[in-house]
Amino acid sequence: MHEGSITIRLSADVHEIERLNRLVRHFGELHEIPSRALYAVNLALDEVVTNVVLHGYENSEGQEVKVRMETNGEDLRSEVEDGGREFNPLNAPLPDLTAALDERALGGLGIHLVRSLMDRVEYRREGSKNVLTMRKRFR
């Protein structure tokens, strides 16, 4: 396992998610991140960035989402920064996982996955930016 970091700049466009996923996996393979941890981080970043792109902007044209990943050989820290409307996903209501099929709500699945997959998730508002940081330990 190796130390390293990467910064990825994405247009706020849902078609950029595939590029993000490829870069995340590539980074993980280069740094020998265990595959379970990499899968979790890949999915969590997908969920967070998709949400920003789809719901963060009045008009997403020309907007950019910045993703940074860093590993020290023990954990993988990721950060998503966007200039969209103020939104703390940690305040979103959690789905009722015990509800019967006909009562299960369709929303809230993504953020529930993020919280479940990551060891730590933190949100902060920095000027006009939303910054979400996530940490996944792998040793």
Next chain:
Amino acid sequence: MQIKEDKQGDVMVVTVTEHLDSATSSIFESRLLGLVERGERRIVVDCGLLDYVNSAGLKVFLLAAKRLEPLGGKLVLCALAPSVLMIFEMIGFTRIMKITATREDALQVLRGDAPAV
């Protein structure tokens, strides 16, 4: 993502492959819900070649299962990769959806069901 349909008796087997994500889930949604609209009531989704699903894809399975239930139909998923099954467990879908290890098991579950009225 690729989608294939294969009718086996009164069971429709749908195979979905590779990535089910925000870019592809709307296509899968219209295919799967389209089958329900056209009268399919017993549907298997074979996930044996599905290696990635995000919440947009998960929502499609939930929608289809919810739509089939009041119609007397049933959705059964089979052959989920361990990483995909982990996500289904995490989101609580293993409690509300029938998931089997193999396609044969899924077919058996649906054929054993009483006919839909």
